[in-house]
Amino acid sequence: MATDTFYDRVQELRAEYPDPRSAVMPALQLAQAEHGGWLSEEAFREVADALDVTPAFCLSIASFYDMFRLERPGRHMIEVCSNVSCAVRGAQQVVRAFERELGLETGGTSDDGEFTLRTVECIGGCGWATVVAVNNRHRLNVQAADVPGIVEELRREQP
Ligand code: FES
Numbered sequence: 001m002a003t004d005t006f007y008d009r010v011q012e013l014r015a016e017y018p019d020p021r022s023a024v025m026p027a028l029q030l031a032q033a034e035h036g037g038w039l040s041e042e043a044f045r046e047v048a049d050a051l052d053v054t055p056a057f058c059l060s061i062a063s064f065y066d067m068f069r070l071e072r073p074g075r076h077m078i079e080v081c082s083n084v085s086c087a088v089r090g091a092q093q094v095v096r097a098f099e100r101e102l103g104l105e106t107g108g109t110s111d112d113g114e115f116t117l118r119t120v121e122c123i124g125g126c127g128w129a130t131v132v133a134v135n136n137r138h139r140l141n142v143q144a145a146d147v148p149g150i151v152e153e154l155r156r157e158q159p
């Protein structure tokens with residue numbers, strides 16, 4: 001049985017829109033999922049080839065949206081919401097605690113490739129601030145004091 005290639009799947013997306021450029025967002029999402037959670041030069045070329053656009057066009061779209069990653073992320077992605085509800089409940093202290101615990105600045109990835117730390121806009125859990133998404137799973141009511149335990153738990157996880 002033949003398996004659809006990336007190109008074939010992008011053609012299916014492309015068929016849903018009158019203009020192939022309109023399929024760039026779902027095609028980039030697909031590429032990011034297939035390329036280990038980020039968009040490499042190769043990923044941009046594949047999307048561009050499949051949609052008959054340029055890699056530069058794809059990059060211009062991807063670089064605008066926070067959901068696209070232009071650098072290889074760590075094995076664990078830690079995203080601290082820094083929007084208003086979380087900010088008033090101590091998000092900045094949570095961010096600082098992660099920076100201290102991981103030896104990283106926000107936006108960075110640890111040298112061993114284990115952790116990426118970033119801040120994000122509201123992720124829909126305002127009533128349970130501060131919200132931290134760890135590998136896309138939300139942790140609620142996180143306080144700075146919880147951070148060492150979260151990091152320890154993640155360090156214990158086997159790759
Ligand atoms: S403001 Fe943080 S989840 Fe909404």
